[in-house]
Amino acid sequence: MRVAIVTGASSGIGQSAAVQLARRETGVILTFQGNEAGALDTVATIEKDGGTAVSLPLDLGDSARFPAFRDSVVAALRDTWQRDSFDFLVNNAGAGHMAMIEDTTEADFDRLSRVLLKGPFFLTQTLLPLMVDGGAIVNTTSSSTQPLSLEAGYSVYGAMKGGLVVLTRYMAKELSRRGIRVNSVSPGTTRTRIGDNAFERFPDLIPGIAAKTALGRIGEPDDVGMAIAMLLGEESRWITAQDIEVSGGYNL
Known part of the structure; x- marks a missing residue:
């Protein structure tokens, strides 16, 4: 059985990617930070469908702990799948923050840098010795890097995600x-827990965003999770170094 590591899979896009990969007969090591209940829900969903999954804690902003995480991955691979390697990596875990340039603190900048750019770089570096030749990586970036999707207040977030697009290449x-x-997906506005469940708290935002989207709605986690699974699959074997916008045609 092939095995994937999916970071930030306790909810939203990461959770969907983990479930979609499991449905393709792929074992999943999924990570969480803080939301252990959500991670256990992901594992339960996968197991209910006949798949196999293990959840591990990971703070993507603390690269000093990556070697210990690698050791946990080695143990999970050995104990669950009797393997010493894995096939796919999804660098999905992230953090959201909105502030105008004049209101952004150095601490805000550094936190987003650690989680959105430094984290994926050094986690990938740490795990590469365990990845099989012929494997695949997908990085979750953002449509906020696209010229037609710029929104005031996302300068640092967009810059770090833009850096991840370049890093993907x-x-x-x-x-x-x-x-x-190695490819990346750039989700448009998607119904996730980002911004403390902003769409649940402010449902009046949805119609305006949907009106600016060619396909007439906001994105759902499965819209992006399926794209991630597709990019890791055999049908995408001739695709690499691409950033795929998954936004339903936002501002098209």
Whole structure:
């Protein structure tokens, strides 16, 4: 059985990606930070469908703990799948923050840098020795990097996600010698827990966003989770170094 590691899979896009991969007969190691109940829900959903999953804690903003996380991955692979390697990595875990440039603190900047750019870089570096040749990586970026999707208040978030888009291309170039494909998905506005469940708290925001989206609604986690699973699948074996916008045609 193939095995994927999906970070930030206790809810939203990561949860959907984990479930979609499991439905493709892929074992899943999923991570969470804080929302252990959500991670256990993801595991339960996968197991209910006949799949296999393990949840592990991970603070993507604390790279000093990545070697210990790697050890936990080694143990999970050995104990659950009798393997010493894995096939797919989804760098999905992230953090949201909105502030105008004049209101952004250095602490805000550093936190987003650690979680959105430094974290995926060094986590990938840490786990690469365990990844099979011919594997695949998907990084979750954001449509906030696109010229037609710029919104005031997301300068640092968008800059870090833009950095991840560029990093995706360099990963694809350098890891191609091992046959590892690397792509990214850029979700548009998606109904997740970001912003403390903003869409549940402010449902009046939805009609305006839907009106600016060609397909007439906001995104759902499965819209993006399915795209991630597709990019890791055999049908995408000739796709690498691409950033795929998954936004329903926002501002099209």
